[in-house]
Amino acid sequence: MTEPTTDLPTYTARKPPNAETSEQLRARIPGWGADLDPADRPAVPRERFDPGTSGAHWEFPERQPEKWPRERSIEHAILTPVFGTSCPPKGLSGAIRKFSYRRYSEGRAAHWLLLVAADRVDAWESHLRSFASPRPDNPITQTGVLAEFTRHGIASRRGRRRADVVHQGLDPLIVAGPWLVAAGAVVVGTRALLRRARG
């Protein structure tokens, strides 16, 4: 009878050895082990009660003036004393956003799905609005797609088995798709109307 044995430490109590020892690594890699001691790691322990070292000289900050009704999560008891003032809600997307904040907590999928839907509506509203402005949206310059020529679009992908090349073809569709669908709908609708007019 042979002794039960295996080359795989994993099935025994041993740990598979590394190719290099700590001494070899210290010699090869600048700084190896400098933070071996958890006491030298600034994120350890996770919570360190140390008020007064942050630079804050208030117990509760002064409150920033609220210049328009600021939408907020219903999981907050108050409007936070400081907040961003970029892009106040407007139009249909603004109405969807305000409803989502007013009605659903962050714990509800509906809250986030409404916000994502509002983002799509916002893009549409903004594109349409831009056509009535001195600076209409320009998909060529705004997508930066000309970088394909100046930044070696072909050479960056050709012959490299990149996993993302498979779906990058979808990107132009995401950008242009809604416009194509809209254009198609207009064509179909107009033809139907014409057909009806001709009787």
Added chain:
Amino acid sequence: MRAMVYRGPYKVRVEEKDVPPIEHPNDAIVKVSLAAICGSDLHLYHGLMPDTRVGMTFGHEFVGTVHEVGSSVRNLKPGDRVMVPFNIYCGSCFFCARGLYSNCHNVNPNATAVGGIYGYSHTSGGYDGGQAEYVRVPFADVGPAPIPDWMAEEDAVLLTDALATGYFGAQLGDIVEGDVVVVFGAGPVGLYAAKSAWLMGAGRVIVIDHLEYRLAKAREFAHAETYNFVEYDDIVVHLKKITGHLGADVAIDAVGAEADGNLLQHVTAAKLKLQGGSPIALNWAIDGVRKGGTISVMGAYGPIFSAVKFGDAMNKGLTLRMNQAPVKRQWPRLFEHVRNGYLKPSDIVTHRVPLEHIAEAYHMFSAKLDGCIKPLIVPSAG
């Protein structure tokens, strides 16, 4: 002033905007001298982050000069050169008092789950960011710090997020001497995490990606052993094979919401937005790490659900650790590491692009063209 502006998924342009005003006594207005695009910006750019509004200026990695300060600001004055952590935080709430700067409760009315981040959608507080000539910096006495005289501006801008995040990510792995550490993603965060893992005493550092040029950088910059996941039928099995069928002790997810490697996951998340993020790398981490191992998640995911293999994590008794990095907490120690040459942040910078050409920079970084790893943005005004 000139500022980058979001126009909808995959579309940005540069617009004329007003210089932001002081809105709170502890605000500062900073004139940006150097900014960067982060992998996180791609989640916004691709329309993945809920409540990303057309008209917002992105950018949470920037350095510059103080232009104006509010009436209660004590620690800064106009003319000071400052680096600004990507977190906006008050310094005094329950969370800030405990060092959880990235989880501040006083700066983001839109979401209690998320702290404040510059230029990172309304879900992160609705602040405009620093890919512009000027930016509003709230709590000027808390976040910003003077750039040390000896520090290069390019290193400083990388300390405002990417380097601090990679280093933080390695710490959350709770690495002990000799640990086998696998890092998913060879972007800026993954490269810095891999390099930092050695500082904590890792015995072996493995980096996984599908972009050869980034893996080459991981070998050179982070001294890592690398594998291209498209060359393996099943990268989890390969990881097991090369670790004596044990699995790594620690896995770091430095990929996040737009992970590749499984078309269904990628398309449902990144293209159709039906998931908060495509958890391919996270699932590989869960399956590729050993039982009782630790996973550190630096990759960002949206607030919607994702198809994470939670059962495996439970059965394997894993520890999952994660957060947005509390950047300034890392600085004192990181400054030492940069100063004595253990970490050279700017080694991974590949492109410097004028603000006026930011649309091309986004496309290049998003489509991973021209060997791009980290693009810096230079506002044009002198």
